[in-house]
Ligand code: GLY
């Protein structure tokens with residue numbers, strides 16, 4: 121079984137990149153293993169979940185610890201056994217089955233790095249363990265592991281160390297993340313075309329899937345495909361089959377997955393056929409683009425993400441003043457919490473095997489909590505930035521019904537120009553989200569690099 125990424129042309133040197141990456145993962149695990157009091161570690165990919173009282177299964181995604189070791193994000197009932205001094209052992213399910221397609225011969229850039237043991241079913245993993253009592257287990261299926269005699273399931277100290285280390289990406293992870301950005305951006309461009317041609321949300325999503333070549337169940341998260349006021353629903357989960365009578369705007373938050381690593385990209389577009397608020401919305405889009413670029417520029421090693429989030433709200437306050445959404449000063453809009461009505465989510469998050477990657481809110485490898493400021497409870501990243509981190513920068517400005525109602529009922533309501541809000545409300549909102557690699561100087565913008573490459577092609 122091989123990953124599609126390995127099969128396409130113009131690929132990075134996956135074999136070398138992967139060998140270095142795996143060596144680093146194994147070294148981290150071997151160094152951290154004594155913390156769990158164990159001598160070896162079994163990382164289980166996970167098992168298919170059957171729907172209640174039914175006989176088919178939910179889409180399967182291997183857990184993030186398994187995905188950091190192998191580019192097999194959809195392989196259930198598999199496990200890696202790591203024992204210091206030995207080649208890692210991969211239990212590889214390849215049952216003879218006439219209902220489902222079996223995994224087939226192991227193939228790909230990862231194969232030589234493992235001693236591969238083909239199995240028919242997961243239970244054989246338990247039978248093969250020589251000393252389960254001194255083995256730690258990582259995976260969701262802890263009852264099954266206990267049945268195999270494994271007593272140290274998901275030891276917190278070990279997980280914290282691995283999560284902390286995962287924030288700094290290897291070259292293999294960066295190559296995977298870059299390619300995940302490139303694939304998603306090809307989909308964003310196709311989706312924009314479909315939007316301009318007047319397609320429905322459903323039709324736009326089909327255009328995205330066709331170009332990216334990713335099945336919906338393979339995407340790192342459900343695409344957010346939002347026309348008009350639906351863009352005001354932060355995690356809008358539906359897709360209308362009919363295009364609205366009047367089209368104003370389009371927000372697409374959609375990624376792709378490569379070797380088990382995610383991209384997470386948002387773009388917002390205005391429909392050119394000028395409706396009442398078009399001029400104001402286009403101006404707002406430009407201002408948000410400038411704001412987002414400034415925040416990207418400031419995302420360098422040593423910067424505090426809490427401080428960047430605060431700066432985002434300072435600049436957002438300025439946008440509210442310039443767009444005449446508020447009648448007060450930027451300082452007052454910030455101080456009275458008005459910017460939070462228009463942008464209730466945090467500025468961004470770490471990105472990796474998980475879209476909201478691990479260790480965003482801890483200050484060390486022990487997992488010491490680094491809570492967000494109370495006024496920004498949804499901020500997912502509270503750390504100082506380090507070279508090699510990959511994260512999103514995703515400021516937004518939305519017209520969210522329940523939050524506007526809440527603001528209208530506060531004393532600060534008089535600071536808002538509600539006529540301007542009404543004019544812009546049909547556009548839903550704006551989010552611009554890029555994926556960045558942090559360095560000592562200017563960050564590498566994986567997303568804008570991909571747009572530049574594809575738009576000039
Ligand atoms: N797509 C989810 C997020 O932007 O965090």
Ligand code: MN
Nearest residue numbers: 384512514553
């Ligand atoms: Mn995001």
Ligand code: MN
Nearest residue numbers: 373384385553
């Ligand atoms: Mn997103």
